[in-house]
Each structure stands twice: as C-alpha cells, then as structure tokens.
Amino acid sequence: MAHEELPILELRNLCKTYELKGHRTVDALKAVHLELYPGECLGIVGESGSGKSTLARCVTHLERVTSGQIRYRQQDITRLNGKALRQQRKQIQMVFQEPSAIFNPRMKIGAFIREPLINYKIMKGQQAEQEVLRLLGRVGLSAATADKYPHELSGGERQRAVIARAIGVQPDIILFDEATSALDVSIQQQILDLLVELRKDTGISSIFISHDLAVVQQVSDRIAVMYQGEVVEVVESSQLTSLANHPYTRSLMASVLSVREMKHRVQAQKQEAEQEQEQEKVGVLQESLSG
Structure with a gap:
C-alpha cells in the first residue's frame, strides 16, 4: 500500500549490540529500517530472541541504540536526554506484557491514572478527577475501580488500567509489547477488541509486538517479521497468505x-x-x- 503521508516514526538502520563477558558481543538489532504512518497499527512478530522487545525498548529510550537513527515527525530523537526526553516520552507511550511491574501496590488505580495528567500539566484538580473517570469508562472499567488497589483487580482489568493511563496523556504513538500474552484467551480477545476500538476513536498510531502471528494479524495494517535481529519481511496484513515470501x-x-x-x-x-x-x-x- 502506498502512503501519501510522511511517517510519524522512522527507524533508520537501527543497531543494538550487547557486550558480554570475554569480549564477546551479541547483535540484538541489525540495521533495522521501519516506518510507522499516522493512524496505522504496525505489527511486529517474531520468536523469543528475535529482537522485537529490544526494538521497543530502544524506541522508547529505555535502552540506547548502538547506531542508527530514530526519527519522530522528521526530527532525530535518537540521543535525547533530560527534559527533552521526558517530553518525548509523553508522545510515545508503552504498554508492557506484565502490568503489575509498573504499579505502585500502595497507589489506588485512580491516582495511578491521574499521575501523568498532573506530571505533564495536562490538567489538575477536579478536572483531572473527572478525566480519570472518563478514561476508566473508555476502557470498560467502572468508576468504582478508581478506589481499588492493583491487587484487587484481575490481570485483564490491570491491563485496561494501564491502557487508560497511556491514552490519558494523548500520545501520538503507543507500543504494545506482548500486551495480551499473559492473559487467558477470552480476556485476550476482549483487550484486542478494545485496542481496535480505541484506534478507530483516537487515531493513535501503534506498534503491536507479539510472538503470536494470529494475534498480530488481527489488529495490524502491516506486519514486520523479525528473525535474529533483522526485519526479514514487511507485508500487508490482509495479503499475508498470498504475498509472504x-x-x-x-x-x-x-x-x-x-x-x-x-x-x-x-x-x-x-x-x-x-x-x-x-x-x-x-x-x-x-x-x-x-x-
């Protein structure tokens, strides 16, 4: 499919090398080149060790790339730090496989969702409180959820709360790294349906990463296949069976x-x-x- 718009995110020859003991190295990413377009969902699929999660961590600056460029809206953001990096993270959010890792067990869900609204000075006070309730409803959670602690929610409910927090800061891009893999099949499908619905409503661009090709195909416009640190193929999701080589x-x-x-x-x-x-x-x- 030809794209008339410029990519919102572009990865140019991205490389990530890890240094091991004994002067050994491992190339986790090898000259990866990908584009993400406005409103698009790009799926990334590959087995464990293919480099897909490393790619996500590099895009969100949780890890530094060894070489190459990360370009957001035609600007090089590869080496951002300090205040500029903090502002950039507002625009590129990430939802992880295990939501429990990012919760403060002593913080109620409402405060968890409200926190970035306050930190990024998007809104405050009563306005922020109302926005929390709106976001909870948007992801299929009741208003009563705001007064609960993380351990009182199911895995699917916790993932919905994380998604509510992510969309609350109105990002341009959200990365979902194995975001449904830890859920049982029925809950997984509910979250996938929610992601498709949110994308239609918000127009947020997204990158959906998984080892499960069937899941990736369900939510993605295009699919990038990763193998041993390389993107070996990018195919339109609807034409996967006929064009994959x-x-x-x-x-x-x-x-x-x-x-x-x-x-x-x-x-x-x-x-x-x-x-x-x-x-x-x-x-x-x-x-x-x-x-």
Whole structure:
C-alpha cells in the first residue's frame, strides 16, 4: 500500500549490540529500517530472541541504540536526554506484557491514572478527577475501580488500567509489547477488541509486538517479521497468505494453521463426546421407561 503521508516514526538502520563477558558481543538489532504512518497499527512478530522487545525498548529510550537513527515527525530523537526526553516520552507511550511491574501496590488505580495528567500539566484538580473517570469508562472499567488497589483487580482489568493511563496523556504513538500474552484467551480477545476500538476513536498510531502471528494479524495494517535481529519481511496484513515470501514467515504461518487445526480437532472431539453422552442418557431413559 502506498502512503501519501510522511511517517510519524522512522527507524533508520537501527543497531543494538550487547557486550558480554570475554569480549564477546551479541547483535540484538541489525540495521533495522521501519516506518510507522499516522493512524496505522504496525505489527511486529517474531520468536523469543528475535529482537522485537529490544526494538521497543530502544524506541522508547529505555535502552540506547548502538547506531542508527530514530526519527519522530522528521526530527532525530535518537540521543535525547533530560527534559527533552521526558517530553518525548509523553508522545510515545508503552504498554508492557506484565502490568503489575509498573504499579505502585500502595497507589489506588485512580491516582495511578491521574499521575501523568498532573506530571505533564495536562490538567489538575477536579478536572483531572473527572478525566480519570472518563478514561476508566473508555476502557470498560467502572468508576468504582478508581478506589481499588492493583491487587484487587484481575490481570485483564490491570491491563485496561494501564491502557487508560497511556491514552490519558494523548500520545501520538503507543507500543504494545506482548500486551495480551499473559492473559487467558477470552480476556485476550476482549483487550484486542478494545485496542481496535480505541484506534478507530483516537487515531493513535501503534506498534503491536507479539510472538503470536494470529494475534498480530488481527489488529495490524502491516506486519514486520523479525528473525535474529533483522526485519526479514514487511507485508500487508490482509495479503499475508498470498504475498509472504520469507521461509521464516511461512513457518510462522504454518504453525498458526497447525494450532488452529488442533483447536478445531479438539473442539470436534469434545462435541462428539458430548453427543455420545447425550445418546447414552436417552438410551438409559428409554430402557427405564420400557421396563
């Protein structure tokens, strides 16, 4: 798909090398080049160790790149620090796999969501209190949630609260790093539906990172496939099955099909067993009536 707009985020030849003991090194990112366009959801998929989470940490400046450029709205933000970095982090938010890691266990959910509104001087006082309630409702949580502590919420509810905090500062971009991986399937689907809905309503650009190709395909416009620190292929999500060429992408697709086939087979066996049990009950009932 051709894009008439300029990218809101561009990664140019991004490299990240870790130094190990014994003068050894590991190249976690190898000349990665990607663009994210306004309003787009770019999916990044790859196995553990592919570099996808390292990429997210570099984009959000949780780690420094070894070389290359990170450009936001055509400005080089690769080496930002101090006040400039703090302001930049408002524009590029991140939602992690395990939300518990970022909660203060002694801080109520309302205060957790309100904190960045105050810190970034977006609003204060009663206005901030009302905004917290609005944000809670926006992510499907009740107003009563504001007075609860993190341990009183389920995993899905905690992730919704983190998303509420992220969208509250009105960022341009949100990165979701395995944001649904720790949730059970039904809750995972609810969060995915929420992300799709929020994107339609807010127009926020997003990068959705996961090892699960089926999940990535569900929410993304384009999919970047990472393997051993490199982006080996970028494909339109809707054309993945017809245009994917790289062997690793094909292997991911095959594994998704295998899992789906297994789920269908298990479901069919379950239905067959239930039908047999029902038939046995009918047979026993008929025998008792005839006796």
